[in-house]
Amino acid sequence: MPGGAREKGRTVASRLLAIIGAFDAAHPRLTLTEIAARTGLALSTVHRLVAELEDWRALGRDEDGRYHVGRRMWELGQLAPDPLQEVARPWLQEVFAGTGENVHIAVRDGAEVLYVDKVYGRQAVPIVSRAGGRLPMHPTGVGKVLLAFEPAWFVSAYLSRSLERPTPHTITEPGRLARELTQVRARGYATTHEEMTLGSCSAAAPVFLDGRLLAAVGIVVSSRRVRELPRLIDPLLTAAQGIARDYRAAVAPRTEYGADAGRLAGR
Amino acid sequence: MPGGAREKGRTVASRLLAIIGAFDAAHPRLTLTEIAARTGLALSTVHRLVAELEDWRALGRDEDGRYHVGRRMWELGQLAPDPLQEVARPWLQEVFAGTGENVHIAVRDGAEVLYVDKVYGRQAVPIVSRAGGRLPMHPTGVGKVLLAFEPAWFVSAYLSRSLERPTPHTITEPGRLARELTQVRARGYATTHEEMTLGSCSAAAPVFLDGRLLAAVGIVVSSRRVRELPRLIDPLLTAAQGIARDYRAAVAPRTEYGADAGRLAGR
Known part of the structure; x- marks a missing residue:
């Protein structure tokens, strides 16, 4: 043009x-x-x-x-009220302290994963997510969680598009991806194995707020540590529940004490 | 108007x-x-x-x-290239993991402290700093460090203004503040005692890059733990040196391999 x-x-x-x-x-x-x-x-x-x-x-x-x-x-940008980031940080911190691995929290925005915060160490495996960054949903742990709990119409619309394939292990076949999402819902968490980045695998858990999916917490580890993924699920689920509880407490004043209290929740 | x-x-x-x-x-x-x-x-x-x-x-x-x-x-805002935040986070993380206290990094912007990042736990004493937030220099540990290593003309200009007094313990008397800054330069770190917030004291260390002051790393603890402040100095100094080293490595490609490499340093 x-x-x-x-x-x-x-x-x-x-x-x-x-x-x-x-x-x-x-x-x-x-x-x-x-x-x-x-x-x-x-x-x-x-x-x-x-x-x-x-x-x-x-x-x-x-x-x-x-x-x-x-x-x-x-x-x-730091003035944008986001109780989620504020509330999640100490929980990500705790998972990081217990595992030494990269931990992040993400929300769905459109048909993408939007990373809200990330806690990482000097020794951990390098990861592509960054706060404010976006990635497709189907190759990431947090993305699978965020997709799995969307209504059926959203999931089929997502699957009907041509799906990015960042590695040879990315699941792009709609039927297989749909079965994977069913499994995520049944188990209550998602895993990936070199689907976004060769050499990395991940696990993620949903953060539910009063029955509505608010966010997903994920951890990324080196593929050499894939056998340790199962024992990382519990800390993730604990963090997800803690974040939901603290988030509810942080935003509660807004509805209880009127509009001005939202300011408290914002920071 | x-x-x-x-x-x-x-x-x-x-x-x-x-x-x-x-x-x-x-x-x-x-x-x-x-x-x-x-x-x-x-x-x-x-x-x-x-x-x-x-x-x-x-x-x-x-x-x-x-x-x-x-x-x-x-x-x-997350696209603003800031290798400092990226590089400092794991070091703040490490100080936090070793102490359980709030740790932050700040730079001088005008005559104020601008907080670049903060690592905090669920149990630590609440602090007023937040990423993107600003505070005056003289009542904060990071601010004293950032002020102490400025040229004399800057320091006298700062001291000649009417200085905010957030608590009765804030040092605002120019002569006393100047002596305090001399001590900070001699010791290589700063401390505060309830000068910004009642109930909190802090320590901070300078991050020097090739002889130039880049930032200050600080820790904030409850006043009840004031006796433990001295043993928090060493971890802070270690983190400050580590941040300077990693920062130099992160920005080095820009000058060594030409303009495009700056992009690598940015994220």
Whole structure:
């Protein structure tokens, strides 16, 4: 699409937001030309608005002229009220302390896993998840859990798409994946074996809040430790229950004492 | 100032950014009227731009009609390249595992402490710091460290202001504070005793990178455990050195292998 082709009829505000939105996990650093291509805005518009964003420190510039999201955006982002992250951290911490392995918590957002927080050590196996990062649902432990407890219509819509295959072990055949999800529901937890990353396997447990699935807690270990996965399930289930209990306590004041109490829950 | 008084001559982009910037730790939830008052924009302008921000999920709305920073901003903020947070987490983790106390890392931003990350348990003493949060420098352990290693002109400028006094134990007398900072430089670490919060004391150590102060690592414990503070210094100093070493390794590829390698360091 030629530069500026999608510019007409858009408000300045929407152009500015399009520029900020051009950045994502797959595109954390962009040149002006790349921003123009990704937003459909004219290079001159991009040039002018990026300068305003840089002045405001919403964007920063690398030595090579590429732009990235600035620390001011990080600071602002930290104001987003998320009792889940606040409440989950000590529980992830505890699982990590007992196992020495990477532990994370994720929610479903659209048809993807959105990682909310991660606790990791210096020795643990490197993992691809990061706070704020997204991954497909079917190859990850947390994703299988989040998918398994969705209504049937959602699951069939998900399975009917063409599914990513990050490793040769990723389960993409719809029938096999559906059976896997049935098993997750029956067992109350999910496991993966080199389905997202070669050399890593994982387990995950659901965090239920009053019968509704809120999130999934997962642990990732080296494939060499696959035999130890079963004994990691109990700590995960304990953490999942603890998170649900603390989350309910954190958000309860909002409904009990009116709107203002939500502020307490937020931090 | 009457609504709209500061509106003239401002670009739409700057108005939009002013609205986002109206939110901070002290004002995490705002009504439209409050946003108009804090930005100097006309209520009609605020109404229109907030609607665009809400559509885009940069802002969210509470049940009582107040607005807050939305999860999309949090996600975007997570893209800000910060090797410090990534590198420090496992070290904070280790200090936490060895002590069970709240551990955090902070940098200086302007004349304030900006907390970059925090590791905390369910049992530890509650603390006021949070990731993305700011506190004054002189009443906090990390703040004293960050202040102590600044050049003399910065320190005298800081001390010449009227200093906040969150507790009766806060040191605000410039001469006494200057002596305290001399001691911090001589010892290589800082301590506080109920200077920020009654019932809490803290210790902090500097993270030096090639002779330049990068950050400070701190631990906060209950005042009842004040006698144990001295034995927490060594783990803090070890963590500070480890963070400096890992940080240097994380950012090194940027200079060694050219611009693109910075991406590796970012995450």
